[in-house]
Amino acid sequence: MSGVCKLKFTDFKSDQGVRWCAGCGDHAILNSVQKAMAELEYCKDDVAVISGIGCSSRFPYYMDTYGFHTLHGRGAAVASGVKLANTDLHVWDITGDGDALAIGGNHFIHLIRRNIDINVILFNNKIYGLTKGQYSPTSKRGFISKTSPYGTIESPFRPGELCIGARGQFFARTVDKELKLSVEVFKESAKHKGTSIVEVLQNCVIFNDKVHAEITDKEYKEDRTIVLRHGEKMIFGKERNKGLMLDGMTLKAVTIGENGITEDDILVHDEKTDDISLHLKLADMEYPNYPVALGVIRNVESKAYDYCMEKQIREIKEKSSIKSLKDLLYSGDVWEVK
Amino acid sequence: MGKRSKVIEKDEVVVRFSGDSGDGMQLTGTLFSYTSAIFGNDISTFPDYPSEIRAPQGTIGGVSGFQVHFGHSEVYTPGDYADVLVAMNPAALKANSKWMKPGGTIIIDVDSFDEKNLRKAGYKTDDPITEDKLGDFNIIKAPITALTKESLKDMGLDNKSILRSKNMFALGLVYWLFNRPLDNTKEYITKKFKKKPIVVEANLKVLEEGYNYGSIIQALTPSYQISPADIEKGFYRNINGNTATAWGFIAASEKSGLELFLGSYPITPATDIMQELSARKDLGVKVFQAEDEIAGITSTIGASFAGDLAITSTSGPGLALKGEAIGLAVIAELPIVIVDVQRGGPSTGLPTKTEQSDLMQALYGRNGESPVVVVAASTPTNCFDYAFYASKIAVEHMTPVILLTDGFLGNGTQPWKLPDMDEFPKIDVPMVDRNMKDWEPYLRDPEKLSRYWAIPGTPGFAHRIGGLEKDYKTGAVSHDPLNHQKMTDVRQAKVDKIADYIPELELIGEEDADLLIIGWGGTFGHLYTAYEEMTNEGYNVALLHFNYINPLPKNAFDILSKFDKKVVCELNMGQFVGYLRMKFEGMSFTQYNKVQGLPFTVNELKEHFKKLLEE
Numbered sequence: 034m035s036g037v038c039k040l041k042f043t044d045f046k047s048d049q050g051v052r053w054c055a056g057c058g059d060h061a062i063l064n065s066v067q068k069a070m071a072e073l074e075y076c077k078d079d080v081a082v083i084s085g086i087g088c089s090s091r092f093p094y095y096m097d098t099y100g101f102h103t104l105h106g107r108g109a110a111v112a113s114g115v116k117l118a119n120t121d122l123h124v125w126d127i128t129g130d131g132d133a134l135a136i137g138g139n140h141f142i143h144l145i146r147r148n149i150d151i152n153v154i155l156f157n158n159k160i161y162g163l164t165k166g167q168y169s170p171t172s173k174r175g176f177i178s179k180t181s182p183y184g185t186i187e188s189p190f191r192p193g194e195l196c197i198g199a200r201g202q203f204f205a206r207t208v209d210k211e212l213k214l215s216v217e218v219f220k221e222s223a224k225h226k227g228t229s230i231v232e233v234l235q236n237c238v239i240f241n242d243k244v245h246a247e248i249t250d251k252e253y254k255e256d257r258t259i260v261l262r263h264g265e266k267m268i269f270g271k272e273r274n275k276g277l278m279l280d281g282m283t284l285k286a287v288t289i290g291e292n293g294i295t296e297d298d299i300l301v302h303d304e305k306t307d308d309i310s311l312h313l314k315l316a317d318m319e320y321p322n323y324p325v326a327l328g329v330i331r332n333v334e335s336k337a338y339d340y341c342m343e344k345q346i347r348e349i350k351e352k353s354s355i356k357s358l359k360d361l362l363y364s365g366d367v368w369e370v371k
Numbered sequence: 372m373g374k375r376s377k378v379i380e381k382d383e384v385v386v387r388f389s390g391d392s393g394d395g396m397q398l399t400g401t402l403f404s405y406t407s408a409i410f411g412n413d414i415s416t417f418p419d420y421p422s423e424i425r426a427p428q429g430t431i432g433g434v435s436g437f438q439v440h441f442g443h444s445e446v447y448t449p450g451d452y453a454d455v456l457v458a459m460n461p462a463a464l465k466a467n468s469k470w471m472k473p474g475g476t477i478i479i480d481v482d483s484f485d486e487k488n489l490r491k492a493g494y495k496t497d498d499p500i501t502e503d504k505l506g507d508f509n510i511i512k513a514p515i516t517a518l519t520k521e522s523l524k525d526m527g528l529d530n531k532s533i534l535r536s537k538n539m540f541a542l543g544l545v546y547w548l549f550n551r552p553l554d555n556t557k558e559y560i561t562k563k564f565k566k567k568p569i570v571v572e573a574n575l576k577v578l579e580e581g582y583n584y585g586s587i588i589q590a591l592t593p594s595y596q597i598s599p600a601d602i603e604k605g606f607y608r609n610i611n612g613n614t615a616t617a618w619g620f621i622a623a624s625e626k627s628g629l630e631l632f633l634g635s636y637p638i639t640p641a642t643d644i645m646q647e648l649s650a651r652k653d654l655g656v657k658v659f660q661a662e663d664e665i666a667g668i669t670s671t672i673g674a675s676f677a678g679d680l681a682i683t684s685t686s687g688p689g690l691a692l693k694g695e696a697i698g699l700a701v702i703a704e705l706p707i708v709i710v711d712v713q714r715g716g717p718s719t720g721l722p723t724k725t726e727q728s729d730l731m732q733a734l735y736g737r738n739g740e741s742p743v744v745v746v747a748a749s750t751p752t753n754c755f756d757y758a759f760y761a762s763k764i765a766v767e768h769m770t771p772v773i774l775l776t777d778g779f780l781g782n783g784t785q786p787w788k789l790p791d792m793d794e795f796p797k798i799d800v801p802m803v804d805r806n807m808k809d810w811e812p813y814l815r816d817p818e819k820l821s822r823y824w825a826i827p828g829t830p831g832f833a834h835r836i837g838g839l840e841k842d843y844k845t846g847a848v849s850h851d852p853l854n855h856q857k858m859t860d861v862r863q864a865k866v867d868k869i870a871d872y873i874p875e876l877e878l879i880g881e882e883d884a885d886l887l888i889i890g891w892g893g894t895f896g897h898l899y900t901a902y903e904e905m906t907n908e909g910y911n912v913a914l915l916h917f918n919y920i921n922p923l924p925k926n927a928f929d930i931l932s933k934f935d936k937k938v939v940c941e942l943n944m945g946q947f948v949g950y951l952r953m954k955f956e957g958m959s960f961t962q963y964n965k966v967q968g969l970p971f972t973v974n975e976l977k978e979h980f981k982k983l984l985e986e
Contacts, residue, residue, distance in 0.1 A: 035828075047835070049847065081677065081827040086838075093835050094848065099827035101676055102837025103669065104699055110634075110666035114673025114681070115827065117657055118632055122677065122827050140669075143662035346652045353653030358621050361654065362789045367608045368409045 035121045038076035042067040045077065047097040058209030058235035059088060062156065063095055065207075065215035066125070070098075072216065073123075073223055080123045083112040085132040088163050089156035089235075092127040106137025109144040112151050120339045123223065126153045131161050134170040134190050142199040148227040150337040152219070155192055155232045156209075160241035193316025193330060196230045197309050202333040203229035204316060206326060208249045209236060214260065214327060221329050227337040234325075248320050257320050261328040263304045266296065269324050276300070277315075277323075284314040286323050304332040377593035383442030384597055385450030386545065388538075389467050390459030391428055392421055392435040395538035399457075400437025401784075402542060402556045408609055408786045409555055411599025412441035415751075415896065416784045417449035417970075420723055429491040434466045443598045447750075447896035447903075449783060451972035454595075455548065457541050459483060459515070461492035461499055468503050476509045476593075478544060480537065482516035509593065513584060515540045522580045523573050532570070536577045543581020548594050553578060603788060610787045612751035612780035613643035616710060619758025620682050621654055622790075626759075627766055627798035629680035634659045634670035636689065639722040640778040641712035644684040664692035668709065672696060675705040676836075678802075678826030680762060684710040687729045688719065690773075694737045697771055701741040701862060703836045704813075704822050706765035706772075710758070713777040713893075715968040724968025725779035727892055728943035733773040734921055734950065740859050742866040744772040745920040747892035751780050752787040757918060760873075763798045768869055769821040775920075777893040777942075779970050800824065803832050812836060812846030820865040870922040878930055880906070880913030886984055887934035889960070891917035891947050894971055898940060901976040912980060920950070928955055938963050938983055940976065 045067040053059045070080065080098035084090035085108035093100025099122075103111045112126040126144075133141045133155050144151065160178065161167040168178040168185050171192065175184040196204045203225040207215040215233065222229035234245040248257040259269035259277065267277040274289045276299035287294050300311075312331040318324060355361050386403065388396045397418050404416050419436040426433030440450035452472040458464035460483040471477065489497060496502050500510060519540050523533045539560075546553055557575055564570040585594075610618075624631035633656065635645045649658040657679070661667040668683045675681035685693060690711045700707050713729045715721025733745045744764055748757040754776055761774040803810060803825040812834040813822050825832035834846065842849040843857050879902060890898040895916050902914040915930060917923070931937065931951075939948035940963045948962040963979050965971060 049835075076830075077833050078830045079828060080833075083673070093837070096835075097833060099833050100835035100837075101673070101703070102835065102839065103672070104695060104838060107665060107669040107696065110661065110669035111673035111676070113659065113666070114632065114634055114670035114675075114679075115677040116673075117659060117670070118630070118674040118677035118679040118681070119826070119828055139662050140666050143666070342657065346655055346657070349652040350655060355653045358618065358625050358654070359792060361618065361621070361651070362608070363606065365608065366405060367606050367789070369606050370411065370602045370604050 035079040036076040037074045042071040049094045056238040061209045069216045069219035082125045084127040087129040087132045089129040109140040124151045129156045130169045130171040145199040145201045147338045152222045153230045156235040158235045158237040162237045166240040192232045202335040204331045205329040206232045208234045259324040261302045267300045380596045385440045385453045386455040387438045387453040388457045389436040389463035394459045399538045399542045404439045406555045407441040413445045413600040414441040415446045415449045429488045431462045447900045461488045465492045478511045480515035481512040539574045539577040540581035543578040547582045547585025606789045607786045611784045612754040615754035616758045617644045617647035619755040623759045623762030632657045632674035632679040632681045634667045635684045636664045636667045638686045638689045641684045641686045664689040668693040668696040682708045687716045698737045698741045700771040704769045708761045710774045712781045721968040725777045730946040747775040749895035751783045751785045780893045873919045875926040876924045884911045884913035886912045887937045888914045889939040897971040900973045
């Protein structure tokens with residue numbers, strides 16, 4: 034069983050110098066994760082931080098926990114093995130939009146589908162940073178980069194849509210510099226039994242600076258994002274006068290008090306419903322038609338793979354007459370030469 | 372039962388069952404093997420089936436075969452040529468008649484030799500016996516389909532189920548031919564179909580009919596008598612190489628006290644290892660059916676990082692996909708075993724056929740200087756031992772180990788004297804120790820040069836590893852040029868050191884032999900039989916067979932240098948001989964190679980060796 038420790042968030046910092054660029058959004062995410070782990074009362078030795086390759090994947094080196102910086106795209110698969118070898122560990126998988134959604138796309142969707150109890154933090158800066166500026170699978174259509182000098186001609190993935198499409202039971206979104214929200218969301222994701230995906234809108238100060246600025250800048254963020262909380266009305270805006278409602282099958286951003294709309298018309302967020310339809314709509318909302326959803330969008334109770342695996346082994350062990358290799362060797366068609 | 376017209380006493384016999392891939396020939400062959408093994412013969416079997424589950428019916432591509440070699444003395448191969456062939460249709464006859472011993476017996480289901488099936492099999496005339504010049508064989512034209520139908524007509528079975536019982540008729544007839552009891556097979560059928568009494572009844576009835584048919588036609592047909600072999604006392608079971616491999620890992624798990632994890636993706640001919648381990652939840656085995664070969668090995672690396680005995684199984688194309696990840700295990704210095712059940716290549720190649728053409732891939736198929744241990748099993752039953760020792764080396768030396776078997780070993784069976792597990796050594800797990808002073812993630816055992824295993828969850832040993840080059844001492848990321856040289860050297864030295872921990876080679880034969888036959892892995896049975904037969908014929912030859920490829924056993928050079936004339940035999944274009952030439956510069960070797968997806972035949976080996984001796 035994993036223990037309970039009362040540590041400060043600084044206890045989770047390793048002695049390695051952090052080598053991300055000054056102003057990189059990763060610094061803030063590192064702080065939020067350390068803070069979340071301290072608040073979750075984790076013991077450092079029970080934590081395994083696994084990553085793939087990319088700027089974000091340097092993360093384990095900066096954590097004073099067990100850590101494994103693996104191969105490009107394969108963090109999710111390595112993390113699966115770690116968790117199944119020792120289900121008591123807190124396993125966190127740190128990845129980016131290239132690592133998780135391009136080279137590691139297959140592992141990403143299958144991890145989610147299996148629902149192994151791993152917390153994935155997906156740093157989404159819509160660019161390849163470590164290789165210095167190529168477009169990524171989340172870059173918007175027409176995006177100009179070193180490998181798309183005339184603009185991309187492909188549609189981006191929306192991580193939330195992909196997660197829910199892969200039968201994801203937990204999806205949340207936060208912004209690198211929103212420390213308080215990030216800590217809250219990371220803690221929720223850790224408590225969820227099964228795979229949880231947290232997309233962090235992260236700023237790459239060198240190769241894609243201000244990619245999220247139009248929604249995350251202080252002056253706009255309240256009007257252009259909505260923080261969803263379970264059981265609360267979906268209200269947003271500086272004046273707290275905007276909200277989300279359903280018009281038939283369509284989700285609509287509306288202003289309370291206009292066109293006869295009252296607060297009663299505004300939806301209440303239910304992160305726990307199994308039905309994916311509204312969660313999908315919320316996860317897919319993009320500016321300028323909608324505010325971008327932050328917070329926990331989907332958080333449905335479900336059976337984790339690791340739990341089911343152990344349960345199955347336990348049950349079969351109990352029933353079987355084969356208790357050792359010797360029993361196995363002598364089972365079935367064995368004959369004696371005298 | 373009446374007196375037999377003619378009984379042929381033989382020391383050994385090869386029987387080949389063949390039919391459409393839906394005809395149940397694998398089961399028929401397996402049941403016959405069991406009966407022979409229990410009767411006391413030594414046996415060796417090999418299934419030969421098409422890669423399509425249901426290739427077009429009646430065509431040569433759809434022929435599925437099962438060969439069993441059994442004898443009064445020890446047998447080491449499934450045999451080159453068959454004494455008895457069962458051909459359930461013209462395609463089976465066409466595909467197999469060239470693999471018959473002169474004067475052998477061919478049983479055909481004459482009912483299936485109609486115009487349509489003859490054409491599908493590529494016969495131009497309506498007389499395949501003459502067309503294939505099979506006049507000198509003893510042909511039993513049995514109306515198997517008609518008699519099966521007749522036998523079951525009142526049982527209320529549908530036509531499909533009736534036809535599915537044909538194989539039992541053939542089996543009954545072969546049992547008659549070899550004077551074998553039906554008891555074991557009856558017991559098996561009764562157990563297997565216990566929920567369907569009508570199927571049990573039908574199969575048993577047809578089995579008896581087949582046997583009785585033999586007695587009726589006995590005046591025309593000779594039968595065979597093969598006495599039991601003189602076999603060491605003990606408990607035995609039949610086992611194929613893939614199951615033996617799976618069980619070897621379970622043994623290693625018990626001897627190390629580590630939980631067993633297999634991360635794998637189904638691939639022919641390795642899938643049976645995964646299937647067997649999936650069924651072993653009763654022994655706590657964790658099997659993770661990954662989304663692809665890469666996740667198969669990377670989940671395995673994760674499980675190893677977290678302290679399991681971690682295995683991945685695959686075949687050639689899968690090994691190619693795992694290459695990058697093996698490099699990660701090399702640099703992270705984590706123990707894993709990668710089993711490659713080799714098949715014909717390149718690319719998808721010949722998935723169901725056997726070859727030894729992944730040796731170079733196993734040794735060198737990665738980026739950078741990334742030495743791994745390579746071990747090869749050489750018989751279906753010693754797959755158990757090498758799976759065990761591959762695990763032992765991996766864990767004790769903190770290194771990835773590639774275990775090479777092949778389709779021939781994986782699917783081939785032998786009777787196996789059940790091992791006494793007390794005779795297997797303990798596996799010492801180099802876990803970090805609370806009292807360890809000045810521990811660093813890459814602190815090394817001074818003897819073995821391997822690092823220690825600090826698994827997540829162990830208080831006080833939190834550390835970070837990864838695929839970037841590590842500082843020699845601290846394990847922190849280092850781009851220092853001299854450190855990289857030092858780490859490259861120590862990773863190589865660690866693998867080289869393993870030579871101190873593996874058994875030396877044993878020469879079979881005399882040091883003054885005129886020819887040294889050299890082999891590795893799955894060709895042992897054929898090479899040994901060739902050696903034995905030639906020795907009995909008065910030739911002075913010796914055999915040196917390798918199971919440890921990297922590192923090579925320490926006495927390899929000494930033994931090899933005693934012989935002038937050497938021939939390295941392998942089922943590839945010369946990968947092991949190339950490796951030996953590189954390791955022992957200036958030493959001369961000749962080579963004998965075959966790349967047909969088939970094992971060697973003893974005959975072709977002997978012919979070649981005799982030619983070499985004349986030179």
